[in-house]
Amino acid sequence: MLDGMTSPLTSLRGAWLALAGLSAVFLFEMLDNSILNVALPTIGHDLHASTVALQWVTGAYGVVFGGLMLGFGAVADRFGRRRVMLAGLVLLGLASLATVFVTTAGQLIAVRAVMGVAAAMTTPGSIALAFRLFTDDRLRVRAMTLISTVGLVGLAVGPTAGGFVLAVAPWQFLLLVNVPIAALAFAGIRAGIAADDPADLHHDPIDVAGVVLGTATVVLALVAPTLFVNEGAGSWAPWAATAAAVLGAVLFVARQRSAAHPLLDLSLVARPLVSAGLAFKAATGLAVAGLGYMVTLQLQLAWGWSPALAAVGMLPQVVVLVFAGPFVNRFVDRVGLDRAAWLSSATVVGGLAVYGLFGRFGYAWVALALVLVAAAIRVVGAVAGVNVLRGLPQNRTSIGAALVDTASEVSSGAGLAVTGTILAAIFTGSLAGSDWTARQAAEFGSAVTTAGLVLTAVAAALVGWGILRTRSATPSPAEPVAVGS
Known part of the structure; x- marks a missing residue:
């Protein structure tokens, strides 16, 4: 054993x-x-x-x-x-x-x-x-990659x-x-x-009260995006869920600061490696969910591709996600853990920017955006979790891993909420309608451009924060050369 x-x-x-x-x-x-x-x-x-x-x-x-x-x-x-x-x-x-x-x-x-x-x-x-x-x-990175x-x-x-x-x-x-x-x-x-x-x-x-507040906050944060997409920004329900999630988050933080034995020690989350890793994971979660949602709609609804052809159109992303593992290890070996984390996260921002600025002008731009984001999240997926756990005491690694996954889940929901709300605000009529007018086609193009650039700005803010936190971290000792694979 x-x-x-x-x-x-x-x-x-x-x-x-x-x-x-x-x-x-x-x-x-x-x-x-x-x-x-x-x-x-x-x-x-x-x-x-x-x-x-x-x-x-x-x-x-x-x-x-x-x-x-x-x-x-x-x-x-x-x-x-x-x-x-x-x-x-x-x-x-x-x-x-x-x-x-x-x-x-x-x-x-x-x-x-x-x-x-x-x-x-x-x-x-x-x-x-x-x-x-x-x-x-x-x-550790090789194990995460595998x-x-x-x-x-x-x-x-x-x-x-x-x-x-x-x-x-x-x-x-x-x-x-x-x-x-x-x-x-x-x-x-x-x-x-x-x-x-x-x-x-x-x-x-x-901390039972902390568990209840934390669970309620995350659940509401995950339900709200679905309500935005399904019921639209004009409905009261998604806004009520969002307000309740924000209130829950405020109460959770207050509880963690006052509890003798908090569920989540906020001083640990504030550690540079931890906060940076969570910011990078949040940026990639936002990108994956938002970009995937927009591209799926664009290929099938705006460009009229069949579901099978749209699946083929997503293949560049699938290929990179599945086969990039060996390149992840070489990249991390070459530049180091910290630089690999922020460079790959910055590439996520670049992929979103490519889609927001050029995605409406042809599939080649869409494919480039998919490849950039997929390559970046392949690295972040292996590195960010390791960095978070490096920054925590040994007896807090499970809560740290849970934080990594929670950041990804909540930011994915936020990505869907942002794109769905912007589409609902700009596009008039039914997205699923079979015959769009020229005005609707233009509205859709404006909506995905706006959503793409908004996601780019939010992801850039998260990555920028993560880079600042990484630079303030205490340099780690020189890493030994790994033996075997």
């Missing part, structure tokens, strides 16, 4: 069993929603589900997942990251098996919510445990694989695939990673 704290490893091969288990965890996270989306029409027909119910079939998972990560991160730092992850994998397997007995949309939504709980228990721990396996930061590559392959092949499965089997099989994935992850982690050393945990009481 491996123990990355007492027996530092010098290659990825030495941790292959643990990395297989951790990669399976990330595969579940990436594969889950992507493979299910293709089955939504079939699910709607079989379960007689309304449009709103179908939205919550996928939405319940994301909202519960995002809302509970901070709470479970705190639990894992107190009771053991490995223990919480193994319990989450058992819950995932049981919830997936329960799909066999689902007969209504409400039951499926409940199952998806339980899967969200399991994801909140397992996903942040995958970063924390991968970080723990090695003391060499370069090996784990994320497996997940991104699942994200890329999920819709296609789901389509093939639906041709020969009921839709329930798409969720039952989680059972063997959970079993593989459980076996790899249990056999490949030692139990947490009690000295690396902390034993402060859990």
Whole structure:
């Protein structure tokens, strides 16, 4: 059994069993929603589900997942990251098996919510445990790159694989695939990673009020963008959800400052490496969600591409996400962790700017924007999490990993809210209408340009803040040369 704290490893091969288990965890996270989306029409027909119910079939998972990560991160730092992850994998397997007995949309939504709980228990721990396996930061980046590559392959092949499965089997099989994935992850982690050393945990009481406020704030922050997109900026509901999220955030911060044992020590978040890493992750989350939403609408609605052709149009992004892993490692080795983080984050801003300024003038510009953003997030995905955990005490790594994932989830929702609100404000009529007038086509072009530039400005502000924080960090000792891969 491996123990990355007492027996530092010098290659990825030495941790292959643990990395297989951790990669399976990330595969579940990436594969889950992507493979299910293709089955939504079939699910709607079989379960007689309304449009709103179908939205919550996928939405319940994301909202519960995002809302509970901070709470479970705190639990894992107190009771053991490995223990919480193994319990989450058992819950995932049981919830997936329960799909066999689902007969209504409400039951499926409940199952998806339980899967969200399991994801909140397992996903942040995958970063924390991968970080723990090695003391060499370069090996940590390589481990993160490997784990994320497996997940991104699942994200890329999920819709296609789901389509093939639906041709020969009921839709329930798409969720039952989680059972063997959970079993593989459980076996790899249990056999490949030692139990947490009690000295690396902390034993402060859990801030229950902080957990409730933090969960409510994140849930509202994730629900609000959906309301903006579905009901429009003219409805009271999205604004009410946004106001409640802001109020929740204010109350959460006040609670953390006054609590004797806060859920989240704000002084830790203020550390340069931590705040910079979170800013970089937020910028990439904003870019991925906003750019993906705009490009999908542009290809199919503005340019009239079929769904299949639009999928082909997204291939440049998929190829970079899946195959850029080896280049990530070489890039980080060449420039170092800190420079890799801010250079790649600045490239995200560049990709958004290309789309905002030139995306309406032809597919070549769209493809360039997709490639730039994909290449950048490939690096940020591996480096930002390592930098955040480098800046935290050993007994706060799970809450740190949860912060990284929460920043990405909330900023993704914000990206959708920004683009959806700007489209609703500028475009008149129905986006889904089959025959746009010349005026509507011009409005759409103005809307995506405006949204792209707004996202560019917000991402640039986040990246600029992150760069300033990185430069104020205490220089780290020279990193040893990694051995093997």
